Amino acid sequence: MPPKRASLKRKISHCDETNEQDVLESVGKTKKKSVTKAEKNNTTKSFPREKSTSKPSACASQSYKHCFNDLQSSPNQTSSWDGVRNYQARNFLRDQMKPGQDVFFYHSNCKEPGIVGICQVVKEGYPDHTQFDSKNPHFDSSSQKDNPKWFMVDVKLVRPLKRFISLAELKGLHQEHLKSGGPLQKLGLFTRPRLSVQPITDEEWSYILELENKDA
């Protein structure tokens, strides 16, 4: 069964300005060069290429506490994606995100929201342990261990995008494509606002990937 693609939009609502800074500085560290403010929004590290033999699919995810730098600094650049507490997002995450799928990492809730990188699903949906932890912000007292409500997946960083693709840019294209019938006319980011885990079609995926090689 061929791996599928998923667009994964990761929330960083608990990343305040400082954390956002940390995120980007961490990128800089990884790159072993200093990063100017301007460059920071242009995440330009080239990592090993992602494999990309895929079919379209749907998926997305949210997490409050995970930022892009978490992923980069995690062992194996892999981390679990916990904290999804929306049923629609949960269903995408649990039922459609499968190992091997590529995923876009979207930064939201920050000064400049946009896509910053590519990840890959490495472990399919399994119960999110934070729902049972009363000290965790995502604790859900209504969830029972023998029948967990919430799930998470593990994702591995594939690479940052060659350049940051902002929400503003995507929105502009989306609006153009609404008139022209272009590939981003139904992009989940705009047709399912606020949903943190969203499907992406193969066509959308390829189109957005191409943007990487163009000027903003």
Place this chain on the structure above:
DNA sequence: GCCAACGTTGGC
């Protein structure tokens, strides 16, 4: 099962 009230998300 409806729906008003309320809470949350996330762009701006």
Place this chain on the structure above:
DNA sequence: GCCAACGTTGGC
């Protein structure tokens, strides 16, 4: 910090 767009809750 504001507010629109949702989602969830709970009374009925």
